[in-house]
Amino acid sequence: MTRPVYERPILIRHQSGMMNKFSRVQAMRPLTHIDGVSVDELVATYGSPLFAFSEKTLVSKFRELRDAFTQRYPRVRIAWSYKTNYLDGICRVFHREGAYAEVVSEFELDKALHLGVPAEQVHFNGPYKPESALEKALPGGTTIHIDHFDELALAEEVAARHGIRPEVAIRLNLSAEAVPAWSRFGFNLESGQALDAVKRLVGGDRLELKGLHCHIGTFILDEGPYREAAAKISRFANELRERFDITLSFVDLGGGFASPNTLKGQYLPGDQVAPSFSRYAEGIVEGLSELDYSPQEMPTLVLETGRALVDEAGYLIASVHANKRLADGRRAVVLDAGVNSLFTSFWYNHEIVPAQEFRGVPEPTVIYGPLCMNIDVVRDTMLFPQLKVGERVVFRNVGAYNVTQWMQFITYRPSVVLIGPDGRHGLLRRPEQLQSIISHEEMPEWL
Amino acid sequence: MDATAKLKDLAVSDTGFVFDPYSGSTFSANEAGMKILEGLKQGLSRAEIVFALEEHFEVRGDDLARDLDEFVLLLRRNQLVPADFSLS
Numbered sequence: 001m002t003r004p005v006y007e008r009p010i011l012i013r014h015q016s017g018m019m020n021k022f023s024r025v026q027a028m029r030p031l032t033h034i035d036g037v038s039v040d041e042l043v044a045t046y047g048s049p050l051f052a053f054s055e056k057t058l059v060s061k062f063r064e065l066r067d068a069f070t071q072r073y074p075r076v077r078i079a080w081s082y083k084t085n086y087l088d089g090i091c092r093v094f095h096r097e098g099a100y101a102e103v104v105s106e107f108e109l110d111k112a113l114h115l116g117v118p119a120e121q122v123h124f125n126g127p128y129k130p131e132s133a134l135e136k137a138l139p140g141g142t143t144i145h146i147d148h149f150d151e152l153a154l155a156e157e158v159a160a161r162h163g164i165r166p167e168v169a170i171r172l173n174l175s176a177e178a179v180p181a182w183s184r185f186g187f188n189l190e191s192g193q194a195l196d197a198v199k200r201l202v203g204g205d206r207l208e209l210k211g212l213h214c215h216i217g218t219f220i221l222d223e224g225p226y227r228e229a230a231a232k233i234s235r236f237a238n239e240l241r242e243r244f245d246i247t248l249s250f251v252d253l254g255g256g257f258a259s260p261n262t263l264k265g266q267y268l269p270g271d272q273v274a275p276s277f278s279r280y281a282e283g284i285v286e287g288l289s290e291l292d293y294s295p296q297e298m299p300t301l302v303l304e305t306g307r308a309l310v311d312e313a314g315y316l317i318a319s320v321h322a323n324k325r326l327a328d329g330r331r332a333v334v335l336d337a338g339v340n341s342l343f344t345s346f347w348y349n350h351e352i353v354p355a356q357e358f359r360g361v362p363e364p365t366v367i368y369g370p371l372c373m374n375i376d377v378v379r380d381t382m383l384f385p386q387l388k389v390g391e392r393v394v395f396r397n398v399g400a401y402n403v404t405q406w407m408q409f410i411t412y413r414p415s416v417v418l419i420g421p422d423g424r425h426g427l428l429r430r431p432e433q434l435q436s437i438i439s440h441e442e443m444p445e446w447l
Numbered sequence: 448m449d450a451t452a453k454l455k456d457l458a459v460s461d462t463g464f465v466f467d468p469y470s471g472s473t474f475s476a477n478e479a480g481m482k483i484l485e486g487l488k489q490g491l492s493r494a495e496i497v498f499a500l501e502e503h504f505e506v507r508g509d510d511l512a513r514d515l516d517e518f519v520l521l522l523r524r525n526q527l528v529p530a531d532f533s534l535s
């Protein structure tokens with residue numbers, strides 16, 4: 001008779017109130033392959049830790065978003081929010097699907113142009129567009145979304161210098177249902193500031209107002225605020241038409257759709273509460289129905305969806321470096337990837353699954369990264385099966401904001417890999433090495 | 448109360464369901480945990496329990512002694528053995 005394979009001994013106290021979480025763990029399945037490519041093969045090729053992206057998922061999320069809106073509204077444009085993930089390869093997948101670019105800095109503008117995005121297919125947001133950025137953007141035909149009066153004046157100056165009349169948008173902030181206005185960006189609608197901005201723009205007679213932009217917030221778990229924002233923008237557009245005879249060519253509702261992640265402090269798992277693209281689309285299109293435009297004149301609806309397009313395509317693969325038992329009885333796992341790489345672990349309770357078959361009863365486990373810092377907790381306590389040193393875990397839904405906000409701190413940033421639809425895989429970004437870091441350092445000559 | 452007396456009264460089912468009659472608490476143990484509880488009830492030493500685990504399971508480079516010590520820590524924390532209990 002063969003003997004059972006040894007698993008470390010565990011003892012879990014039964015507690016009321018844990019059942020919900022237990023039942024989810026029982027449903028936990030290992031993730032051994034991503035789009036048919038084995039996690040083992042990826043680690044053998046690129047090392048651990050590594051970020052892996054699924055091209056299939058990128059494309060399918062993009063089409064899902066596009067279809068949800070085009071079924072309900074005739075003219076839809078998706079402008080890829082660069083800050084969410086501006087690796088060239090990721091952007092290219094979206095641009096091939098027809099995405100414009102949405103950038104918020106001169107650096108991001110440079111990146112989009114360098115990638116070959118036509119200047120007139122870029123929407124330029126953000127409170128800081130210095131003269132050098134406007135000098136690049138306006139003559140090229142990039143649409144700026146004006147954030148404040150000083151920018152308006154500067155844009156007029158640049159336009160005058162070049163003898164051009166650029167098409168621009170203004171950014172609005174407004175309160176929509178329970179979501180308070182992000183009042184630091186753009187012109188406030190309710191107070192009349194936005195109307196003042198339009199009067200000033202029309203009076204200056206140097207810029208052509210073609211669009212209204214509004215980003216009500218991020219990770220909005222309900223379509224209601226979008227319905228209200230779209231309705232408020234529509235009524236404002238009607239007013240602009242009446243008073244100034246302005247016909248807009250686009251209305252931009254920004255980003256903010258939730259991904260399947262679970263925010264810290266949110267009780268229900270994110271995959272059960274995030275609305276579908278269809279629900280957001282219904283809300284927005286209902287709000288836009290207040291526009292007094294004829295069907296032929298309806299403005300293009302621009303979306304700057306970030307995390308909801310890319311989160312699901314991204315995985316972080318990491319390896320168990322050590323197991324320990326904490327003084328309070330919880331198990332702790334030390335991984336080779338920490339909060340420096342997985343920045344979003346500050347916001348979310350990320351879903352983590354083993355990358356190989358596992359056995360045994362899950363127990364309360366906290367997951368640490370490799371940094372010698374107390375804050376390096378990549379996942380707060382959850383029920384997790386025991387893994388051995390060297391075994392692997394996969395974090396799901398980590399495609400947004402990590403490969404832009406990660407920090408080079410104490411360790412190197414890892415490889416980022418794209419898995420193609422046909423099982424091919426290749427680097428999107430090489431892993432950092434000592435030389436990547438020190439090549440930017442200088443030694444003052446007196447040292 | 449001596450350590451083994453309390454352990455002896457602990458009810459352990461074949462499926463790893465553990466009941467502490469003194470507190471009314473219930474627990475789940477896996478197979479290795481059950482094997483250790485069995486050894487403790489019999490009053491075995493540290494080395495003897497490690498040996499019993501090696502006998503019973505297919506072991507691949509695991510540190511059984513360390514696992515055993517951790518498990519005893521868990522027992523202490525859950526007051527299934529006295530706070531000063533340690534294996535001989």
Ligand SMILES: Cc1ncc(COP(=O)(O)O)c(C=O)c1O
Pocket residue numbers: 081084102125215217218219254255256257304305306307308400
């Ligand atoms: C102006 C603007 N557009 C789009 C986005 C993308 O947001 P999300 O990733 O929540 O869709 C942001 C993010 O903060 C933003 O500030």
